[in-house]
Amino acid sequence: MPALHNLIIIGSGPAGLTAAIYSARAALEPLVLAGEPSSTGDQPGGQLMLTTDVENFPGFPKGIMGPELMANFRSQAERFGAKFETTKVTSVDLSQRPFKIWTDRPHDGEADYEAKSIIVSTGAKSVMLGLDNETELIGRGVSTCATCDGFFFKDQEIAVIGGGDSAIEEATFLTKFASKVTIIHRRDELRASKIMQERAFANDKIEFLWDSEVHAINGTEQLESIDVVNNKTQEKSTLAVTGLFIAIGHRPNTDLFKGQLDTNDKGYLLTNSPATSTNVAGVFACGDVQDETYRQAITAAGSGCSAAIDAERWLEDQHDA
């Protein structure tokens, strides 16, 4: 029989780790299933593992590196007894209590873990373009991680796709290396915050291609160019670039819970806001996996705190009943 845990937290970004800190201090002895290494935001520590300076997390007036911030979150949770496993959940059964969790293999046989309550904080991951060649050229010019790969594009011309905060932040970061960064955006204005926009507009290495979409990625061994079409004039052009950084948005990591937890039409988990409870009693959700609106480290952390308190109260009620 797998050991029965009071609380299992799935995911270890700001939301999951804040839930771990609070629930560990409440003596729930939480187990965090932290995820597994990858070069996407879907990894232990979450999307902040792919960032450099985090300038807007309160308490760090000079900013802090994303991976360092997440290491701090984790050691704070460990200090109060939270346990961690570097493993990725592959399947859950929320139809019976205790809830059942399988990792690293399909749903068969005895579960790997059992839990009285679960906090889901699996976050979100970058959306890819879905073009031919895209996956083949990852690591050969196509990148999902500017902080990992920017270094290799010294004095080269590259492109960033997207118009939100992460696209503009990546583009600005990449000007440290590249000779020219073209931001390709499908609208004629940016969604990014004012401060990020002003920084990008003031940067003479950054150029903009407005109303434009990439419809082909060219290259065999290495990325050579991309084909761009203007979605207003239908005018086509080819841009010679050696690097392409994709930052067109995120998708919540909820495939795991399909058919068991209610989501909206974009896949975000639905909670009984302001509470973090889901449609399954004893299962709570926090962070980007349930937040289509704010998606900030601090809002994720805040909702992680709420989820821990909700889980603690729910477990107490079960005990009393």
Place this chain on the structure above:
Amino acid sequence: MSDTIENLTEASFDEAIKNDLPVLVDFWAEWCGPCRAVAPILEEIANEHGDKVVIAKVNVDENPALSVRFSVRSIPTMLLFKSGEEAKRIVGAKNKAGLLKELEI
């Protein structure tokens, strides 16, 4: 860091990949989050499977010519050399099971 993992340089690289065992070379840097996640896994593999594979590292900051020579444009990238020839390229962080599968261990 494990004693069994050698940090290769531009000077020592060619000699190091000439080995009867396959040599897995991890291109990495301090500032790369996913590289840090892979490092302890590579140490475990070096300690547990040292009889089947040699693990080595290249710091891309200190050895830019090696990244250029092997067209490394993303880290972590792990190159597997057999008899001194590049036999496989693994791009991006992977878990231990995934790496062992790539190494056919």
